[in-house]
Amino acid sequence: MKLLIVDDEAAIRLLVKKYADFEGYETDEAADGMEAVIKCRQSTYDMVIMDVMMPELDGFSAVKEIRKNSNVPVIMLSARGEEYDKIHGFELGIDDYVTKPFSGKELMMRIAAVLARSNSAAEQTARDTYENGGLKVDFTAHTVFIDGTAVEMTPKEYDLLAYFIKNKGIALTREKLLSAVWGYDFYGDDRTLDTHIKLLRKSLGDYRDSIVTLRGVGYRFEY
Numbered sequence: 001m002k003l004l005i006v007d008d009e010a011a012i013r014l015l016v017k018k019y020a021d022f023e024g025y026e027t028d029e030a031a032d033g034m035e036a037v038i039k040c041r042q043s044t045y046d047m048v049i050m051d052v053m054m055p056e057l058d059g060f061s062a063v064k065e066i067r068k069n070s071n072v073p074v075i076m077l078s079a080r081g082e083e084y085d086k087i088h089g090f091e092l093g094i095d096d097y098v099t100k101p102f103s104g105k106e107l108m109m110r111i112a113a114v115l116a117r118s119n120s121a122a123e124q125t126a127r128d129t130y131e132n133g134g135l136k137v138d139f140t141a142h143t144v145f146i147d148g149t150a151v152e153m154t155p156k157e158y159d160l161l162a163y164f165i166k167n168k169g170i171a172l173t174r175e176k177l178l179s180a181v182w183g184y185d186f187y188g189d190d191r192t193l194d195t196h197i198k199l200l201r202k203s204l205g206d207y208r209d210s211i212v213t214l215r216g217v218g219y220r221f222e223y
Helices: 012-020 033-042 059-066 083-091 102-129 157-165 174-182 192-208
Strands: 002-006 026-030 046-053 074-078 096-099 129-132 135-138 143-146 211-214 218-221
Touching: 002 012, 002 033, 012 026, 012 135, 026 033, 033 046, 033 059, 046 102, 059 074, 059 083, 059 192, 074 102, 083 096, 096 102, 135 192, 135 218, 143 192, 157 174, 157 192, 157 218, 174 192, 174 218, 192 211
Parallel strands: 002 026, 002 046, 046 074, 074 096
Antiparallel strands: 129 135, 135 143, 211 218
8 A cells, every 4th residue: 555645844744654654554755735746647546645734735725636637545634623624625525634733543543444445435336337448347237338339148147247257366166156146056067057158258259268267177257
């Protein structure tokens, strides 16, 4: 996890960096809002720790600029604890607001909490939709598109594809696939699975090779 620490006070940056390094985070620094905006355009961060009162460009204005291109989580730091400032920050899309002086340990706890919420939201989005190249699956609507064209699939083909995608890169045994897609009490034979794999590959067209056969094991989705 990489954090961008933005504050015009070197002592504050050093304090946050000290605790962040101890927690295992990678850190980068910026001394004002303008530098922060530029760095966010040039690099990818998992979180931005942003002071409010800074030269060149204040923290609120910097967040507004960053939000034009990125949804990176932001925690604001400020010596001012007025409700107006907090509301303004949250309206801009910040994730938390910490008033100075603050405890380094508390800030680390807040960082961990925001990152956990952010990762959870990202995982939820990933579960709702999947898009890679020309393959797009909307799990909520149960629709599949290939190169912009809707693909008709049987319910079991769709269930099989959805399970593959949600277990991307994992070797799945035949027994695991039959249990997950057909039910734990399925008493059919492997030909049922093989037939549906063949149908699914046909439906996927140019993306058929994303389903890889693992001899003696089962299958793996690699696209």
